[in-house]
Amino acid sequence: MEMKRNLGFTVIELIVAVTIVILLVAVAVASFQDHMTHKSRAQARKAMIEVAEWLQLQYPKSRTYLVKLPVTHPGVEQKATWLQVRQQRPDYVFLWGWGVMNSAAIREAINVSYPRLQMYGVWWSAAEPDTQPAEMAAKGYNGLAMQHSNEKNAGVHKDLLKFVHDKGKGTGDKKEIGNVLYNRGMLSAMLVVESVRQAQTKYGKKPLTGEQVRWGAENLNIDAARIKALGVDGIMQPLKTSCMDHEGARKARIHTWDGATWSYTSDWYEGDNKFLRPMVEAQAKKYAAEKKIEQRDCKKES
Helix, strand or coil: CEEEECCCCCHHHHHHHHHHHHHHHHHCCCCHHHHCCHHHHHHHHHHHHHHHHHHHHCHHHHCCEEEECCCCCCCCCCHHHHHHHHHHCCCEEEECCCCHHHHHHHHHHHHCCCCHHHEEECHHHCCHHHHCCCHHHHCCCEEEECCCCCCCCCHHHHHHHHHHHCCCCCCCCHHHCCCHHHHHHHHHHHHHHHHHHHHHHHHCCCCCCHHHHHHHHCCCEECHHHHHHHCCCCCCCCEECCCCCCCCCCEEEEEEECCCCEEECCCCEECCHHHHHHHHHHHHHHHHHHHCCCCCCHHHHC
C-alpha cells in the first residue's frame, strides 16, 4: 500500500505506468506456470519496490512524495497501517494488494473515514471479491482495468450459457459469468488457445513443444475482425505481439465500484513506452546477470 502527497504525476499516470512496468517484466518470462510460483511473486514484489524507490527519487521533478506502508501477509490485520493513513491524510492511497488484503484495506478505510474516491487499486485489487464484502460502503473505490471490466453480454458469454451451462456442462456458478475475475481467466485462456492456433500455422496441426507455442504467443495478431469473430468485442483491444513485444497492447481504463457493480469512469490511457522501456530492459539485464541467463537476440530470430 502506498500513499501520495503533493501530486505531480496524476494518480492515473502513476497506476498505469507502474502496473505496465510490472506486467512487462512478468510477461517476459517464458513460462506462465513459473510466473505463478511464490518465487516469481517475490520477484515481482521486489521489482515493485525498486519502481517505488525510483519514484521517490523523482520527487524534485514531479513534486510527488511517496510513502510506502507494508502490510503483513495475508493482510487481514491492517488497523495500525490505517491509523497512519488517518494521521497523514494523503491525497491518494494506491493499493497494491492481493486477495483478502484488498477487502480488508477497504474495510479499514471505511473505519478511519478515508474517502474511497481517493483510493486506487492495481488491476489485481479491483474485482468483485475486493468490494462486495463492503457493498455500498465501498462505493467510489477505483481500480485499474487492463482490457476488461465486468462485461456480461458479449457474444462469448452468450455462447458459454448456450453451449455449456444450458447443456449442464458448466462446473461453476453461471452467475459468475462476466465478473471481473471470470473475464480475466476467460481472456487468458483465449490467448493461450490463439497462441497454439498460431503456432500450428507454422508447425502443423499436431502436439507442439513449449518453444513452438512460445513462437505462437510471440506472433499473435488479434485485430478487430478476429476479436469480433471470437465474440470478445468490447472486452479487449487489438494486440500484436513479437519477440521484442510480449504485451501487444498498452492501454488501460479506470473502473469504479458504484456499490453493486463496476463501471468505467475514464477513457483509455496508454503507457509511455519511451519512458518505460529503458526501465524494463535494465531490470531484464540485471535479472539475466543474476540468474546467469543468456539473453535472446530478437534481431537474429526475426
